[in-house]
Amino acid sequence: MAYLSIRNVEITYKNHKTGKDFLALSGVSLDVEKGEFVTIVGPSGCGKSTLLLSIDGLLPHTGGEILIDGKPVTKPGKDRALVFQEFALLPWRTIEQNIWFGLELQGEKKEKLQSAADRFLKLTGLAQFKDHFPHQLSGGMRQRVGIARALAVDPDILLMDEPFGALDAQTREIMQNELLKIWDENRKTVFFVTHGIDESIYLADKIVVMSARPGTVKEIIDVKLPRPRGLEVKETTEYARLRRRIWELLQDEVTASAGWS
Numbered sequence: 001m002a003y004l005s006i007r008n009v010e011i012t013y014k015n016h017k018t019g020k021d022f023l024a025l026s027g028v029s030l031d032v033e034k035g036e037f038v039t040i041v042g043p044s045g046c047g048k049s050t051l052l053l054s055i056d057g058l059l060p061h062t063g064g065e066i067l068i069d070g071k072p073v074t075k076p077g078k079d080r081a082l083v084f085q086e087f088a089l090l091p092w093r094t095i096e097q098n099i100w101f102g103l104e105l106q107g108e109k110k111e112k113l114q115s116a117a118d119r120f121l122k123l124t125g126l127a128q129f130k131d132h133f134p135h136q137l138s139g140g141m142r143q144r145v146g147i148a149r150a151l152a153v154d155p156d157i158l159l160m161d162e163p164f165g166a167l168d169a170q171t172r173e174i175m176q177n178e179l180l181k182i183w184d185e186n187r188k189t190v191f192f193v194t195h196g197i198d199e200s201i202y203l204a205d206k207i208v209v210m211s212a213r214p215g216t217v218k219e220i221i222d223v224k225l226p227r228p229r230g231l232e233v234k235e236t237t238e239y240a241r242l243r244r245r246i247w248e249l250l251q252d253e254v255t256a257s258a259g260w261s
């Protein structure tokens with residue numbers, strides 16, 4: 001059995017005002033092995049964030065099952081951590097204290113906080129900024145703090161919801177490489193939601209292309225590009241083939257979700 005198995009998952013949102021149900025995800029099935037880097041692409045509103053929240057356990061699924069190591073997901077757990085686009089850093093805390101935050105919530109002792117902060121400040125290249133406050137850092141650096149904070153709780157699964165969406169193109173490329181370096185050292189299982197086709201290929205072992213509402217898995221594409229990856233992979237014919245394929249798959253869905261077809 002796969003490490004993480006999503007089987008026929010359905011998610012319905014209830015509108016408490018109107019009492020009407022809204023089917024956001026339907027028949028989503030996906031198997032992921034430990035340490036795989038999975039990217040998720042799909043048209044706006046197809047349920048990418050919904051899927052991530054349900055893997056986290058913050059959002060209960062209304063049908064099907066999500067199994068991690070054979071155990072059903074029913075609530076959030078220490079084995080999973082979320083990273084959002086809006087860094088969600090606490091402005092009154094220093095960078096180091098922000099990295100402590102998740103561990104503090106888990107009731108860890110000061111020595112553990114300190115050693116985790118030291119390790120991940122170093123890994124994310126932020127050691128010299130540990131006493132700075134979030135507003136004193138650039139967007140890319142703040143996002144690295146968000147990643148360090150998520151890694152500090154040592155999750156098995158990292159759930160990243162468009163983490164680089166707010167960054168400029170150059171910082172985004174730098175962050176992609178940083179993330180791959182960090183992932184190489186940790187080999188966490190990663191789910192990474194993105195609107196970027198290039199980003200989805202460059203990072204992934206496996207790309208999940210979702211269809212328009214109600215969201216489901218349209219195709220799963222294995223990425224066999226060599227690792228460690230550098231910009232040269234973007235010039236290969238395999239990269240161009242993947243790019244064309246994803247674009248074809250998405251084109252119909254984006255048109256459908258925007259109501260143009």
Ligand SMILES: Nc1ncnc2c1ncn2[C@@H]1O[C@H](COP(=O)(O)OP(=O)(O)OP(=O)(O)O)[C@@H](O)[C@H]1O
Pocket residue numbers: 013014022024042043044045046047048049050051213
């Ligand atoms: N709390 C909620 N209550 C009701 N409907 C919701 C709720 N959250 C999301 N939805 C709806 O569920 C659908 C899926 O939303 P979701 O945010 O998961 O999509 P997405 O693919 O992540 O979108 P985007 O790419 O624009 O971020 C959308 O139609 C959205 O309006």
